[in-house]
Amino acid sequence: MARLINRYPNRVQAIVLSLLPFAVLVAAYLAASHVRLAANPGDKLLPAPATLVEAIHRFAFEEDERSGTILLWTDTAASAKRLLAGLGISAALGMAIGIIVGVIPYMRAALAPFVAALSLVPPLAILPILFIVAGLGELAKVLLIIIGIAPIIVRDVALRTAELPREQLVKAQTLGASTWLLVKRVVIPQMWPRLIDALRLTLGPAWLFLIAAEAIASTDGLGYRIFLVRRYLAMDVILPYVAWITLLAFAMDWLLRVGRAKLFPWAEPMR
Amino acid sequence: MTQLTIKGLWKEYDGQVILENVNLEIGNHEFVTVIGASGCGKTTFLRLLLGVEAPSRGRLLMDGRPLPSEPGPDRGIVFQRYSLFPHLSVLDNLLLGLDLLGSRAFGRLWGKRKRGALDKADRLLDAVGLGSSRDKYPAQLSGGMQQRLSIAQSVICEPRVLLLDEPFGALDPGVTADMHQLILKLWNMNKMTIVMVTHDLKESFYLGTRLLVFDKVRFDPQAQDRFGATITYNIPLKGRRDAIHQRGAGETPLLPHLA
Numbered sequence: 108m109a110r111l112i113n114r115y116p117n118r119v120q121a122i123v124l125s126l127l128p129f130a131v132l133v134a135a136y137l138a139a140s141h142v143r144l145a146a147n148p149g150d151k152l153l154p155a156p157a158t159l160v161e162a163i164h165r166f167a168f169e170e171d172e173r174s175g176t177i178l179l180w181t182d183t184a185a186s187a188k189r190l191l192a193g194l195g196i197s198a199a200l201g202m203a204i205g206i207i208v209g210v211i212p213y214m215r216a217a218l219a220p221f222v223a224a225l226s227l228v229p230p231l232a233i234l235p236i237l238f239i240v241a242g243l244g245e246l247a248k249v250l251l252i253i254i255g256i257a258p259i260i261v262r263d264v265a266l267r268t269a270e271l272p273r274e275q276l277v278k279a280q281t282l283g284a285s286t287w288l289l290v291k292r293v294v295i296p297q298m299w300p301r302l303i304d305a306l307r308l309t310l311g312p313a314w315l316f317l318i319a320a321e322a323i324a325s326t327d328g329l330g331y332r333i334f335l336v337r338r339y340l341a342m343d344v345i346l347p348y349v350a351w352i353t354l355l356a357f358a359m360d361w362l363l364r365v366g367r368a369k370l371f372p373w374a375e376p377m378r
Numbered sequence: 379m380t381q382l383t384i385k386g387l388w389k390e391y392d393g394q395v396i397l398e399n400v401n402l403e404i405g406n407h408e409f410v411t412v413i414g415a416s417g418c419g420k421t422t423f424l425r426l427l428l429g430v431e432a433p434s435r436g437r438l439l440m441d442g443r444p445l446p447s448e449p450g451p452d453r454g455i456v457f458q459r460y461s462l463f464p465h466l467s468v469l470d471n472l473l474l475g476l477d478l479l480g481s482r483a484f485g486r487l488w489g490k491r492k493r494g495a496l497d498k499a500d501r502l503l504d505a506v507g508l509g510s511s512r513d514k515y516p517a518q519l520s521g522g523m524q525q526r527l528s529i530a531q532s533v534i535c536e537p538r539v540l541l542l543d544e545p546f547g548a549l550d551p552g553v554t555a556d557m558h559q560l561i562l563k564l565w566n567m568n569k570m571t572i573v574m575v576t577h578d579l580k581e582s583f584y585l586g587t588r589l590l591v592f593d594k595v596r597f598d599p600q601a602q603d604r605f606g607a608t609i610t611y612n613i614p615l616k617g618r619r620d621a622i623h624q625r626g627a628g629e630t631p632l633l634p635h636l637a
Contacts, residue, residue, distance in 0.1 A: 274459070275461065275462075275463060278455060278457070278531075279463075279478070280449035280450065281451060281453060281454050282451060282474055282478050282531070282532075282535055283451040283478040283535065284478045291484075291485050292478065292486075297465050373464055373465050373515040374464075
């Protein structure tokens with residue numbers, strides 16, 4: 108019998124094993140829900156599957172009586188717009204400032220400590236300032252995401268840039284590269300996959316800040332909805348919304364990972 | 379014509395003397411091999427020529443003019459590792475120098491000039507035996523192929539001086555013999571001056587037209603950093619150059635006097 112560390116699951120086993128924890132979670136939920144509803148049919152904490160399906164149908168496929176829109180989709184669109192704007196602007200800032208800090212020693216001396224300090228400011232602590240300064244509109248919500256994740260991306264890109272082998276940069280200079288051409292042909296192309304890695308790592312915080320901002324001041328969005336229906340203890344809405352947010356986040360992560368492999372095959376580990 | 383002149387060169391870091399009083403004349407189209415124990419400053423010497431280190435004292439001249447204090451296209455370099463660009467295919471790695479030198483704003487050539495560059499790159503790829511790998515990425519190449527590409531990448535820019543920092547140190551012996559033929563072929567084609575740091579004595583005799591040995595001439599056991607290394611032997615091997623030429627590419631290297 109081989110050691111445990113030397114035994115590998117085959118493809119089917121791997122799929123079954125990966126689904127197992129999810130199955131356990133669902134089973135545990137169903138059992139607990141059944142027990143609670145048997146004791147008290149009016150219990151709202153762990154709604155029965157039928158109640159969940161009914162709520163999903165109501166929110167995802169039927170028009171809302173008051174607004175005349177399908178709430179799940181308008182919420183998703185509103186949240187996605189904020190999230191993508193925040194991520195996109197953070198990525199652009201991260202790439203631009205990160206590379207400048209990583210490549211140019213004078214800029215590193217000027218900006219690296221500042222960015223490091225900035226990245227340690229708790230974004231939620233300055234959320235009131237954002238609401239005061241930027242108002243309660245879209246700007247404050249997008250700004251919160253940017254303030255939360257841009258410094259992380261800047262630092263990551265700067266570190267990855269500084270990690271490029273010195274030999275490569277010297278070689279490029281002996282091939283005639285100016286600072287600008289070195290950045291354009293050698294540094295930027297190698298930082299794209301690193302930027303994607305940084306974005307994947309900051310997806311979680313980005314969602315966190317989005318939902319926090321929506322919970323506090325918003326009139327639509329996934330986070331807004333969850334905190335709104337919380338007043339009625341509407342677990343039948345909250346649970347599907349949480350699952351939907353998780354699915355969206357997972358899909359974004361998957362897209363970034365697959366896109367990275369497709370666009371930058373050279374950056375994948377080679378066998 | 380490329381003449382390198384080194385006068386009274388010293389290099390120190392924080393009171394630690396690495397090189398002391400190095401004086402040297404390197405003529406046109408020489409193949410200088412540099413050997414010495416590890417830590418003797420031979421790599422520092424190369425880095426001074428490359429322009430990534432500045433001398434503490436003394437002068438480095440190329441054709442009577444001070445060497446630029448930063449790396450440039452007049453001096454090519456091949457390191458032992460990491461001198462390829464992992465995000466570029468073999469062909470694009472080779473084209474990079476032509477792109478950079480030919481287009482100062484975009485770093486890319488188009489149209490007729492691109493075709494000219496492609497033509498030159500393809501010929502060089504065939505000459506270094508990488509024609510069939512032109513679309514691969516460097517990580518997909520063996521160590522020997524990577525070094526071939528790295529050398530070709532420097533040579534395509536036609537540097538006046540090619541600096542080699544233990545370029546074959548990580549390769550298998552069989553591969554190294556091939557590389558020796560390649561570097562001699564390119565050296566003859568391009569009429570450039572080569573300065574090569576190596577730790578392989580046989581290699582240094584076989585390839586060089588001049589052999590430099592770096593070592594300390596003074597030594598203080600109480601203060602080992604007090605004295606630096608200098609050129610203790612400067613051996614012209616010019617007589618052997620013709621013999622090497624005759625042996626040329628393709629044949630197995632013969633080193634009867636060292637074997």
